[in-house]
Amino acid sequence: MLLARRRFFAVAGGAAFALSAGSVPFGSARAATAPQVRIGDLYIDPNAEDLEFSKVANDLNGKPVQVYGFMAPPLKPDLHFFVLASMPLNTCPFCDTAASWPSDILVVQLRHRQPVVGFDQALLVNGRLELGEAIDPDTGFVSRARIADAEYDVAKVAKPCAFGQTCPGA
Amino acid sequence: MSPRWLSPAPSGRPAPGPDFLGLGNPLPVILADLRQTRAGVIAVVLLIAVAVALGVGVSAQERALREGSAKGANAFDLIIGAPGSETQLVLSAVYLQASALPLIDGKIFTTLNENKNVKFAAPIGFGDSFNGYQIVGTTAALATLGDTAPLTAGRTFAHVTEAVIGADVQIPLGATFTPVHGQRAVIGQEVEHTHLQYTAVGRMLRMGNPWDRAILVPIEAVWWVHGLPAGHAQYQDIFDLATHADEAPGADETPEQHAAEVAAATKAAANLPIGAPWDTNLLSGVPAIVVKPATFAAAYSLRQTYRQRTDTMAVFPAEVLIQLYSLIGDVRSLLAVISVVTQVLVIGAILLAVLATLALRRKTIAVLRALGASQAYVFVTVWLNVSLMIATGAMLGLGLGWIAAIVISRVFTDRTGLALPVHLGAPEFILAGSIVVIGLFLAAVPSLLTYRQPVSATLRQ
Numbered sequence: 001m002l003l004a005r006r007r008f009f010a011v012a013g014g015a016a017f018a019l020s021a022g023s024v025p026f027g028s029a030r031a032a033t034a035p036q037v038r039i040g041d042l043y044i045d046p047n048a049e050d051l052e053f054s055k056v057a058n059d060l061n062g063k064p065v066q067v068y069g070f071m072a073p074p075l076k077p078d079l080h081f082f083v084l085a086s087m088p089l090n091t092c093p094f095c096d097t098a099a100s101w102p103s104d105i106l107v108v109q110l111r112h113r114q115p116v117v118g119f120d121q122a123l124l125v126n127g128r129l130e131l132g133e134a135i136d137p138d139t140g141f142v143s144r145a146r147i148a149d150a151e152y153d154v155a156k157v158a159k160p161c162a163f164g165q166t167c168p169g170a
Numbered sequence: 171m172s173p174r175w176l177s178p179a180p181s182g183r184p185a186p187g188p189d190f191l192g193l194g195n196p197l198p199v200i201l202a203d204l205r206q207t208r209a210g211v212i213a214v215v216l217l218i219a220v221a222v223a224l225g226v227g228v229s230a231q232e233r234a235l236r237e238g239s240a241k242g243a244n245a246f247d248l249i250i251g252a253p254g255s256e257t258q259l260v261l262s263a264v265y266l267q268a269s270a271l272p273l274i275d276g277k278i279f280t281t282l283n284e285n286k287n288v289k290f291a292a293p294i295g296f297g298d299s300f301n302g303y304q305i306v307g308t309t310a311a312l313a314t315l316g317d318t319a320p321l322t323a324g325r326t327f328a329h330v331t332e333a334v335i336g337a338d339v340q341i342p343l344g345a346t347f348t349p350v351h352g353q354r355a356v357i358g359q360e361v362e363h364t365h366l367q368y369t370a371v372g373r374m375l376r377m378g379n380p381w382d383r384a385i386l387v388p389i390e391a392v393w394w395v396h397g398l399p400a401g402h403a404q405y406q407d408i409f410d411l412a413t414h415a416d417e418a419p420g421a422d423e424t425p426e427q428h429a430a431e432v433a434a435a436t437k438a439a440a441n442l443p444i445g446a447p448w449d450t451n452l453l454s455g456v457p458a459i460v461v462k463p464a465t466f467a468a469a470y471s472l473r474q475t476y477r478q479r480t481d482t483m484a485v486f487p488a489e490v491l492i493q494l495y496s497l498i499g500d501v502r503s504l505l506a507v508i509s510v511v512t513q514v515l516v517i518g519a520i521l522l523a524v525l526a527t528l529a530l531r532r533k534t535i536a537v538l539r540a541l542g543a544s545q546a547y548v549f550v551t552v553w554l555n556v557s558l559m560i561a562t563g564a565m566l567g568l569g570l571g572w573i574a575a576i577v578i579s580r581v582f583t584d585r586t587g588l589a590l591p592v593h594l595g596a597p598e599f600i601l602a603g604s605i606v607v608i609g610l611f612l613a614a615v616p617s618l619l620t621y622r623q624p625v626s627a628t629l630r631q
Binding site for chain 2: 072073074075076077078083085105107116136139140141142143144
C-alpha cells in the first residue's frame with residue numbers, strides 16, 4: 001500500500017511535470033526564474049588537473065540554479081543525496097572515457113527524499129549552487145561543488161519520430 | 171432474568187458517568203453488553219489484531235531490514251574484488267557471508283594506500299575461524315576504520331600474533347587462542363595452525379553487522395599460516411620452522427621435541443613485522459579490498475579505474491543494496507496487498523457477526539427504546555460497541571505486529587550478526603489508523619439498521 005503511495009508520488013511528479021508548460025518543472029515559482037547551468041560550464045577547463053571555477057559558476061554561487069544531468073551510481077543506499085553527472089555513466093560504456101570524468105560531478109543534497117529513478121533518465125535538478133570544498137558530515141567525503149536544498153524531476157525526453165519531423169515532447 | 175443494564179437507576183439520582191451528547195450515558199450499556207458476549211468480543215478483537223499485526227509486522231520488518239543493512243554497510247564505501255558477481259562480493263566483504271572469492275593482486279591495496287585521495291585501503295582475507303568466530307586478515311586501518319571508529323578497549327594489533335576482536339566476540343582481552351582451518355570445525359577434528367597463536371589485544375566499536383562477531387588479525391598472519399608469501403622477507407626465513415611445527419609430531423621426534431619446535435616457531439613469529447612498508451614482490455592475493463575514498467570525485471574515479479581493469483571489479487555496496495531493496499520492496503507490496511485483503515475480510519466477517527447478534531438482540535433493544543431511550547442513544551450504543559472492538563483490535567494488532575517484528579529481527583540477528591532495529595513509523599500507524607477509520611464508518615451500518623427498527627412491532631413479536 002505504501003509502496004504504491006511512493007509510486008504515486010513518482011507518477012504524480014511526472015504527470016505534473018508533463019502538464020506544466022515547456023521545460024519548466026512543476027511547483028516552485030523560483031524554478032521558473034532560476035538560470036540553467038551546464039555541469040561542463042562550471043569550470044574554466046573541465047579537463048584541467050587543477051579545476052578552477054568559471055565566471056558563470058562564481059556569479060551563480062549561492063543562487064538558485066537548474067542543472068540537467070544523470071544520476072551516478074548510488075554511493076549510499078539511503079537517498080538523501082546523490083551525485084549528478086553530465087552523462088549517463090551507468091548505461092553508456094563509452095561516455096566515461098572522457099578525461100573530464102569524474103571531476104565535473106555535482107553533489108546534489110536533496111531537500112527531502114525522492115524516489116530513485118533509472119540511471120538512464122535525464123534529470124532536471126533545482127536548487128542552490130554552492131561552490132568550494134566542504135566535507136559531507138554523514139559520509140566524510142569532500143566535495144567541491146554542490147546543489148543544496150535540491151529537488152529533481154525526470155526531464156522530458158523526445159519520443160521517436162520519423163525523419164524530417166520535429167519529435168513530440170522535445 | 172433481565173440483563174443488568176436494564177435495571178433502573180435509583181430514582182432521584184442521575185445515572186453515574188458522563189452524559190453523551192445529552193442522550194444519557196451509553197457506557198454502562200456497552201460495557202454490560204461486551205461483558206455478556208465476552209467470548210465473542212475477545213475472538214473479534216483477536217481476529218482484527220492478527221490481521222493488523224500481519225500488515226504492521228511486514229511493513230516494520232521490511233524497513234528494519236533496509237535500515238539495518240544500510241547501516242551495516244555504512245563503513246564500506248567501495249569494494250574492489252575479482253570480476254564476478256557484485257552481490258557475492260558485497261555479501262562476502264560487508265556481511266562476511268563465506269564464499270569462495272577469486273583473488274586479486276595484493277599490490278592493488280598498497281598502490282591505493284599511496285593515493286592521496288584514499289583515506290585507507292585495507293585487504294580482507296578470510297579462511298580461518300576460532301570457536302565459530304570468523305578470522306579476517308586485514309590491516310590495522312580497518313580495525314579503526316581509518317581512525318574514525320576508535321577501539322572501545324585495548325589497541326590495534328602491532329604483531330602478527332595479535333588480534334582485534336569484534337564487539338560481540340566472547341574472548342577476554344589478553345587471552346591466547348589457536349585458529350582452525352575453515353569456518354566451522356568439526357568438534358575434536360579441528361585442523362589447527364599450531365605455529366601461530368593469537369592474543370586478543372583490542373576490541374572494536376560496534377558496527378551493527380557481522381563484523382561484530384569477527385576476529386581481525388594482520389593479513390600477514392593469514393597469508394603465512396597458509397604457506398603463502400606474506401609481504402615481508404622475514405617470513406620466508408622462518409617458513410620451514412613454522413611448517414614443521416604445524417605438522418603432526420613425526421615418528422622420529424618425541425612430543426617434547428615437537429613442543430619445543432612449536433614454541434620456537436611461536437617465538438620467532440612474535441618478532442615478524444606487519445603493515446607498511448611492504449615488499450611488493452612478496453605480496454599474495456586477497457579476495458577483496460575495502461577502500462575509503464577522501465572525496466566524492468575520488469570515489470567515482472576509483473570505481474571507474476578498477477572497473478576498467480580486466481582483472482578487477484569495483485562496486486559501491488549501495489548499488490547492490492538498492493537492487494536488493496527493490497526486490498524486497500516487491501515482496502513487501504505483495505504481502506501488503508495480502509494483508510489488506512485479510513483485513514477487509516476480517517472486518518466484513520465481523521460486521522456479519524454483529525448483524526447476526528443484532529437480530530438476536532432485537533427484543534432487548536426494543537425494550538430499551540420502550541423504557542425511554544432515544545433512537546440516537548440506541549444508534550450511539552451499537553456504533554460505539556462495534557467501534558470499540560475494532561479500535562481495540564487495531565491497537566492490539568499494532569503492538570502485536572511490533573513484537574512479532576522484534577522477535578523476527580532477534581532471530582535474524584542471532585543467525586547473521588546483522589542488527590535490525592525495529593521501530594514503528596508513520597506507515598504502520600497509518601495502516602492501523604486507516605483500519606480504525608474504515609471500521610468506524612462500517613460500524614454505522616448495523617447501528618443504522620437498529621436505528622430504523624419499529625419499537626412496537628418488535629415488542630409484539
